Amino acid sequence: MFDFEGKTAIVTGAGSGIGEAIALELAASGAFVVVSDVDEHAANRVVATIMDRGKRAAGFAADVSDPDAVERMVKFAEAEGGALHLAVNNAGIGGPQRPVGEYPLDGWRQVIDVNLHGVFYGMRYQIPAMERAGGGAIVNISSILGSVGFANASAYVAAKHGVVGLTKTAAMEYSANGIRINSVGPGFIETPLLAKNLDQEALDGLASLHPIGRIGTSEEVSALTCFLLSDRASFISGSYHLVDGAYTAQ
Ligand code: NAP
Numbered sequence: 001m002f003d004f005e006g007k008t009a010i011v012t013g014a015g016s017g018i019g020e021a022i023a024l025e026l027a028a029s030g031a032f033v034v035v036s037d038v039d040e041h042a043a044n045r046v047v048a049t050i051m052d053r054g055k056r057a058a059g060f061a062a063d064v065s066d067p068d069a070v071e072r073m074v075k076f077a078e079a080e081g082g083a084l085h086l087a088v089n090n091a092g093i094g095g096p097q098r099p100v101g102e103y104p105l106d107g108w109r110q111v112i113d114v115n116l117h118g119v120f121y122g123m124r125y126q127i128p129a130m131e132r133a134g135g136g137a138i139v140n141i142s143s144i145l146g147s148v149g150f151a152n153a154s155a156y157v158a159a160k161h162g163v164v165g166l167t168k169t170a171a172m173e174y175s176a177n178g179i180r181i182n183s184v185g186p187g188f189i190e191t192p193l194l195a196k197n198l199d200q201e202a203l204d205g206l207a208s209l210h211p212i213g214r215i216g217t218s219e220e221v222s223a224l225t226c227f228l229l230s231d232r233a234s235f236i237s238g239s240y241h242l243v244d245g246a247y248t249a250q
Contacts, residue, residue, distance in 0.1 A: 001223075002230045005030035008081025009229075010073060012064050012122060013091030015042025017191030018141065021218035022088050025226050027055040031086065034077045036060045038091070064091045064118030065110075067125075074125040083133035086229050089122040090141040092159075094197045097152040108155045115159035116166070123170055127179060135178030137229045140167045141221075142183040144244045160185075164240045171238030180237035182228045187244030188215040212245030 002025075009026045013019040015037030027033045027050040035050070037043040040061035050057040060076050062069040077084045095111035096104050119140050130136030145153065146160040167183040174181060188194060188206045194215075198206070207215050224243045227233055242248055 002029040002226050002232070004086070004226075004230070007031045007085040008034070008077055008083060009086035009088070010034045010036060010077050010084065010122075010126065011088045011090060012036045012062070012073075012118070013038075014088075015039045015046055017193055018186065018189060018218045018221045019088070019090040020046050021222040022090065022225050023057065024050065025219075025222045026086070026229070027057050028053065029226065030055075032056040032058075032081045034058055034060050034073065034080065036062050036073050036091075038063045064089070064121060065113040067121040070118075070121040071125045074129050078129055078132075084126060084129040085133055085136045087122060087126040087130075087136070087138045088141065088225060088229070089119040089126075089138065091118055092141065092193070094193055095153070095155050097197070099152055100154045103154055111155035112159050112162075115156065116162040119163050120166060123166075123181070127170070127174055130179050131174075131177060136180075137233075138170075138179065138181045139225045139228050140181070140183045141225070142167070142185045142240065144185050144187050144242065144247050146183065146185050146240060147242075148248055167240070168238050175237040180228075180233065182233075182236060182238070183240045184221065184225055184228065185240055185242045185244060185248075186216060186221045187242075187247040189218060189221055190215050191218055210245035210247050211249065214245065216243065216245060 014023040014035040043059035096107035142163040143160040146164040171181040
């Protein structure tokens with residue numbers, strides 16, 4: 001559906017769930033994809049799937065909360081792909097589920113480190129690389145919880161709201177330089193992140209919160225993300241795009 005022939009892309013957290021679906025779709029559409037994840041095994045599994053399909057990818061193990069590792073990831077993409085054109089800052093964690101007055105301090109720091117600092121570190125090194133490439137496009141994966149609250153998830157909600165503001169600001173700074181930057185806000189999506197944290201009863205409860213009557217799929221998030229990365233979205237920058245089955249319409 002999209003044409004990413006000749007483009008090099010980085011997807012973080014691409015060893016699972018939403019990031020994996022995005023990496024597969026970008027590669028299927030012709031991009032050379034750096035499949036990055038803290039879990040090297042998971043990244044290599046996705047690379048093998050892409051190569052089995054006759055497309056191009058390379059794995060890179062990086063923890064997005066480590067700025068040095070993120071800088072090395074961007075250098076790797078430039079060295080292997082010739083230049084960096086596309087990036088999806090997707091890696092994220094759920095974190096502890098507790099009210100603010102009882103929220104564990106180490107859990108707070110960990111969620112902010114991965115879900116907010118990780119996105120900043122990504123753009124901090126991707127943007128100069130895209131300037132060297134003559135332009136590019138970035139999508140930062142936020143959440144519906146980038147615009148509404150959710151009880152017992154204060155660190156996650158704060159980080160995802162932060163991603164939306166960070167994205168708007170970076171887009172104001174770099175859109176004139178040919179780098180479009182947007183954020184995506186998925187509703188609840190069927191991925192290992194949810195399965196790791198919730199039982200079936202809780203998953204059914206979440207589905208009922210979406211007027212569309214179910215939770216979403218990673219492929220539905222990938223379709224929007226790839227559109228925003230593509231030239232079809234040439235006038236779209238600095239905005240927050242929901243893919244949420246009407247969750248936030250209520
Ligand atoms: P997932 O299935 O758990 O995949 C996330 C991947 O990121 C995993 O492979 C994970 O590795 C990796 N990761 C975790 N911490 C990392 C770090 N510090 N550096 C690099 N990689 C790291 O999660 P998902 O559901 O696809 O979520 C992807 C993104 O979508 C996240 O930003 C999440 O907040 C967002 N999102 C998800 C939903 C949802 O309902 N699923 C809804 C809205 C937004 P490990 O498995 O080893 O931790």
